[in-house]
Amino acid sequence: MYPEPPLLIRRALDDDTLPTRRGDAESVTVPRGGDMFISVYNLHRSSELWDAPDTFDPTRWDRPTGPAANAANAAASADGASEKREEERWAGYDPELRGSGLYSNEIASDFAFLPFGGGARKCIGDQFAMIEATVVLALVLRRFDFDVAAAELAPQQGLGVAVPDIGMRTGATIHTEFGLWMRPRRRRDIPQQPQQRQHQPPQQQPSQQPSL
Numbered sequence: 001m002y003p004e005p006p007l008l009i010r011r012a013l014d015d016d017t018l019p020t021r022r023g024d025a026e027s028v029t030v031p032r033g034g035d036m037f038i039s040v041y042n043l044h045r046s047s048e049l050w051d052a053p054d055t056f057d058p059t060r061w062d063r064p065t066g067p068a069a070n071a072a073n074a075a076a077s078a079d080g081a082s083e084k085r086e087e088e089r090w091a092g093y094d095p096e097l098r099g100s101g102l103y104s105n106e107i108a109s110d111f112a113f114l115p116f117g118g119g120a121r122k123c124i125g126d127q128f129a130m131i132e133a134t135v136v137l138a139l140v141l142r143r144f145d146f147d148v149a150a151a152e153l154a155p156q157q158g159l160g161v162a163v164p165d166i167g168m169r170t171g172a173t174i175h176t177e178f179g180l181w182m183r184p185r186r187r188r189d190i191p192q193q194p195q196q197r198q199h200q201p202p203q204q205q206p207s208q209q210p211s212l
């Protein structure tokens with residue numbers, strides 16, 4: 001919902017003509033040297049593409065959306081919706097196309113979900129970043145619980161920040177405007193890791209040496 005880079009920027013190396021979003025007869029002329037801003041934030045929040053785009057709903061990635069959902073319904077009801085799919089230029093989101101990817105990528109969403117960009121200049125660290133974030137979060141949450149504490153802690157820094165007011169600041173990347181104030185509590189009920197259980201020192205075995 002908050003793509004780290006909210007904009008991707010491209011500069012035309014030559015005069016070019018691009019189709020409009022629906023692929024109709026109109027076109028857009030881009031002059032050589034012209035910059036194009038692709039608003040990833042707006043793309044991810046577009047109600048033309050996504051159902052309830054402002055709602056935090058991770059389960060959305062488990063079901064087809066848009067024309068991909070129409071195609072799935074057409075296959076079930078054979079009502080000709082697949083023809084509609086031909087007309088529409090966005091293929092929709094199809095979770096089947098995610099493959100073994102660690103996140104719902106641009107391929108599964110026909111380039112409507114671009115947290116790591118897409119095409120030739122796509123991020124080379126996407127899989128690494130997802131694994132790194134997951135491991136760090138899991139290790140931290142294993143040891144600490146967190147309470148949101150903006151109302152209590154932010155005023156100590158001269159900020160009057162209530163929880164809903166963490167704000168949003170954008171530049172090259174998106175941030176909270178005032179920080180996300182949390183108070184960590186060390187957990188006492190830390191579950192034992194599986195490898196700790198596996199690597200218990202082996203029980204002392206009776207000596208196999210034949211006694212003399």
Ligand code: HEM
Nearest residue numbers: 004005008009115116117120121122123124125126128129
């Ligand atoms: C959550 C973490 C990350 C996010 C959200 C992210 C996002 C992105 C995006 C959107 C682009 C495409 C920029 C464009 O099209 O103009 C990009 C490019 C790139 N990223 Fe990442 N990235 C992340 C982590 C990483 C990591 C961990 C590495 C390296 C290990 C990395 C290396 C690169 C490189 C080298 C490019 C340029 C690729 C090219 O232009 O050929 N990124 N990143």
